[in-house]
Amino acid sequence: MLxxxxxxxxxxxxxxxxxxxxxxxxxxxxxxxxxxxxxxxDMLKKLKSKKLVSYEKYKGFxxxxxxxxxxLTIIRKHRLWESFLVNTLQFGWDEVHEIADQLEHIQxxxxxxxxxxxxxxxxxxPHGDPIPDCNGKMHEQIQTSLAELTIxxxxxxxxxxxxxxxxxxxxxxxxxxxxxxxxxxxIFSFDQSMEIKMNNAPLFTISxxxxxxxxxxxx
Amino acid sequence: MLxxxxxxxxxxxxxxxxxxxxxxxxxxxxxxxxxxxxxxxDMLKKLKSKKLVSYEKYKGFxxxxxxxxxxLTIIRKHRLWESFLVNTLQFGWDEVHEIADQLEHIQxxxxxxxxxxxxxxxxxxPHGDPIPDCNGKMHEQIQTSLAELTIxxxxxxxxxxxxxxxxxxxxxxxxxxxxxxxxxxxIFSFDQSMEIKMNNAPLFTISxxxxxxxxxxxx
DNA sequence: GAATAAATTTAGATTTGTCTAAAATTTATT
DNA sequence: AATAAATTTTAGACAAATCTAAATTTATTC
Numbered sequence: 080m081l082x083x084x085x086x087x088x089x090x091x092x093x094x095x096x097x098x099x100x101x102x103x104x105x106x107x108x109x110x111x112x113x114x115x116x117x118x119x120x121d122m123l124k125k126l127k128s129k130k131l132v133s134y135e136k137y138k139g140f141x142x143x144x145x146x147x148x149x150x151l152t153i154i155r156k157h158r159l160w161e162s163f164l165v166n167t168l169q170f171g172w173d174e175v176h177e178i179a180d181q182l183e184h185i186q187x188x189x190x191x192x193x194x195x196x197x198x199x200x201x202x203x204x205p206h207g208d209p210i211p212d213c214n215g216k217m218h219e220q221i222q223t224s225l226a227e228l229t230i231x232x233x234x235x236x237x238x239x240x241x242x243x244x245x246x247x248x249x250x251x252x253x254x255x256x257x258x259x260x261x262x263x264x265x266i267f268s269f270d271q272s273m274e275i276k277m278n279n280a281p282l283f284t285i286s287x288x289x290x291x292x293x294x295x296x297x298x
Numbered sequence: 299m300l301x302x303x304x305x306x307x308x309x310x311x312x313x314x315x316x317x318x319x320x321x322x323x324x325x326x327x328x329x330x331x332x333x334x335x336x337x338x339x340d341m342l343k344k345l346k347s348k349k350l351v352s353y354e355k356y357k358g359f360x361x362x363x364x365x366x367x368x369x370l371t372i373i374r375k376h377r378l379w380e381s382f383l384v385n386t387l388q389f390g391w392d393e394v395h396e397i398a399d400q401l402e403h404i405q406x407x408x409x410x411x412x413x414x415x416x417x418x419x420x421x422x423x424p425h426g427d428p429i430p431d432c433n434g435k436m437h438e439q440i441q442t443s444l445a446e447l448t449i450x451x452x453x454x455x456x457x458x459x460x461x462x463x464x465x466x467x468x469x470x471x472x473x474x475x476x477x478x479x480x481x482x483x484x485i486f487s488f489d490q491s492m493e494i495k496m497n498n499a500p501l502f503t504i505s506x507x508x509x510x511x512x513x514x515x516x517x
Numbered sequence: 518g519a520a521t522a523a524a525t526t527t528a529g530a531t532t533t534g535t536c537t538a539a540a541a542t543t544t545a546t547t
Numbered sequence: 548a549a550t551a552a553a554t555t556t557t558a559g560a561c562a563a564a565t566c567t568a569a570a571t572t573t574a575t576t577c
Contacts, residue, residue, distance in 0.1 A: 105554070336526075
């Protein structure tokens with residue numbers, strides 16, 4: 080079954096919003112895709128007629144098995160292309176998302192599988208997100224953005240999300256490196272900045288912006 | 299200036315049809331894009347309003363400087379992606395066109411230039427067609443498909459358009475190899491099959507299908 | 518040079534995806 | 548429980564790209 084780019088964008092959005100299997104709301108998708116609630120309702124009728132979502136008026140909706148399967152193939156493409164852009168073409172971590180949003184709609188199963196092979200069957204993309212294999216299976220996410228940790232959680236820096244000299248300079252100054260262990264001591268709701276404690280060092284604060292670019296393995 | 303995929307397809311089609319700079323007809327584009335003459339007229343109004351073509355009702359049309367520049371960037375993308383698919387991902391020569399027709403519409407100048415760099419700034423694509431550089435300049439085409447030769451023209455086999463064992467078997471049997479010199483003795487209009495003469499061998503006939511997959515340097 | 522044929526354009530309709538504004542429904546609040 | 552607020556859906560419109568059929572213009576032929 081083939082889908083338009085618009086359909087695929089809705090499928091992907093619903094997939095990310097349902098997470099655990101809970102129902103998704105019209106407004107949530109509208110906000111996520113920067114479109115109107117009315118457009119979402121229109122598209123839902125279409126996706127329902129194509130048997131990708133279970134949906135009852137006013138009651139919310141979610142992807143069914145077929146919808147999830149479709150979502151995973153799109154996510155697979157997106158993450159493989161991101162890996163290609165960063166690993167093969169040397170793009171920066173932070174500049175590949177929009178391009179991958181276009182590339183994920185290219186229709187050719189063979190292309191995706193050959194790209195996967197060329198890249199050496201990567202399990203995770205440059206952001207640390209798991210890449211579904213050609214059957215839609217994916218590994219547990221082993222690393223998350225530091226920004227996703229909550230208070231008192233601890234972890235170990237496992238990756239840095241971008242190679243810019245500005246970031247590297249900052250990390251050097253704060254003595255943060257791969258393997259550094261840390262605990263979240265406080266999160267300021269005002270700006271999401273975090274107070275963290277590393278090894279035997281004194282407490283210090285990092286911005287939400289920086290936290291998003293650091294990956295940790297939770298411990 | 300950004301264009302839709304539909305606009306880009308028309309621009310590319312007109313470019314290929316005008317060749318020398320002659321006027322292009324509505325019907326020619328319609329046939330080329332498998333669409334209706336009415337649709338072509340509609341699109342021409344749009345391209346005229348965007349100042350890409352010079353066009354007067356009923357009089358034919360052609361790309362202006364800006365239109366040609368745009369066409370060359372699309373052709374550059376198409377041919378670089380074909381090179382990538384064949385050289386990097388090991389696709390067969392004959393299966394990349396449709397995929398490249400999708401990839402050529404991806405919007406990102408940086409992506410194209412990085413791809414070009416990754417591929418080592420190739421001058422010709424896997425079909426022997428020249429690849430415009432980032433300023434739109436391209437080399438003279440040094441090889442053409444054997445199918446494009448006309449009667450009494452001569453040339454030398456310079457490349458084989460696909461690596462399938464079926465084709466290689468055929469070439470071996472007919473004793474055709476890189477460097478083989480030949481002359482077109484006759485072309486049968488019924489099926490475009492060609493009678494060719496090689497070196498000191500007797501005349502023999504090859505199908506149009508085969509001729510399309512053989513490249514020659516004209517002499 | 519008038520009649521006919523071919524090519525091109527216009528007119529009007531369709532599909533996809535979107536929008537705003539109004540109506541319907543559900544949820545929250547006195 | 549009644550009303551207010553928020554959410555969702557419907558109704559109607561629009562832009563892009565396409566189509567068919569009819570009208571117009573250009574080309575060809577007798």
